[in-house]
Amino acid sequence: MESRKTIYKWFMIWDFEKEEAWLNEMALNGWVLESVGLCSYHFVRCQPGEYSVRLEMHPYDESYISFMEETGAEYVGQMLMWIFFRKKTEEGPFDLFSDIDSRIRHLDKIGKMLSVIGGANLVIGMMNTVGPGRMGWINLLCATLLMYALGRIHGKKEALEKERLLHE
Amino acid sequence: MADTLALTEATYYILLSLINPQHGYGIMQQTEQMSRGRVRLAAGTLYGALNSLCDKGWIIQLPVEDGSRRKEYRLTAQGKRVLENEVARLRELAENGERILRGE
Numbered sequence: 206m207e208s209r210k211t212i213y214k215w216f217m218i219w220d221f222e223k224e225e226a227w228l229n230e231m232a233l234n235g236w237v238l239e240s241v242g243l244c245s246y247h248f249v250r251c252q253p254g255e256y257s258v259r260l261e262m263h264p265y266d267e268s269y270i271s272f273m274e275e276t277g278a279e280y281v282g283q284m285l286m287w288i289f290f291r292k293k294t295e296e297g298p299f300d301l302f303s304d305i306d307s308r309i310r311h312l313d314k315i316g317k318m319l320s321v322i323g324g325a326n327l328v329i330g331m332m333n334t335v336g337p338g339r340m341g342w343i344n345l346l347c348a349t350l351l352m353y354a355l356g357r358i359h360g361k362k363e364a365l366e367k368e369r370l371l372h373e
Numbered sequence: 374m375a376d377t378l379a380l381t382e383a384t385y386y387i388l389l390s391l392i393n394p395q396h397g398y399g400i401m402q403q404t405e406q407m408s409r410g411r412v413r414l415a416a417g418t419l420y421g422a423l424n425s426l427c428d429k430g431w432i433i434q435l436p437v438e439d440g441s442r443r444k445e446y447r448l449t450a451q452g453k454r455v456l457e458n459e460v461a462r463l464r465e466l467a468e469n470g471e472r473i474l475r476g477e
Contacts, residue, residue, distance in 0.1 A: 261417060263417075268444075269420060271442050272397055272416065272420050272444070273416050273420075275396065275397055275398050275442075275443055276397065276398045276401060276416045277398075278416065298413065300413075300415040300416075300417075301415050301416060301417035301418070302415050302417050302418050303383065303412075303413055303414050303415035303418045303419075304381060304382070304383050304418055306381060306383075306418075307383075307415075307417065307418040307421055307422075310421065311417075373381055373382055
């Protein structure tokens, strides 16, 4: 029986929770994430349900990684701005965020990143549609996609903020 | 933000845990113990909170000992005052709640 496999897949930023749920489903089926590449996920065989996997938008940061390792989590890898961790389920529940405030802050960070990259693409795109190359539509397409993502993230943030009015 | 605002549960338990020097994982364990398993601090939330509490000057990071990668933190005098104010605020909340629910 093969012991490793790689799956190529787009990472939908606005559905990062779904990506995470998918990675945990893989672990439940006996495949745990071992490393990541650009849009590629590398898995290795594990006992079904041996691990939980979490991901977060966080730039590579050694002090954060060693902090996480101190709590029993393992650093899996970094895909651009996203950091991946896993932890053995026998060591207890594994979450990155435990209150609404930190979830809102996380969405805020994602939103800021999307607006910066989206804005840059918009400007470059508009400049290039009038220029000689006429390749600006690629940037405009990227900008549209990023703005869509931003809208979805903003929606999630609003829902949490509403809840935050009543709960912590 | 004003220091008279209510603390979050996470902040409250982090500050309480840091009466004595403690590292991140210790704070998580102590919080869970104190709240009898009700409050579990997730590592990402804790990491963010520790950084902002350091920025505010309510806690400080202790110098890292040789050979150890674990960072330890401790409550400052300012942090202790914040904690005392919060306990007074919580007492008021609880007393009012009990009085009114008893129907006085």
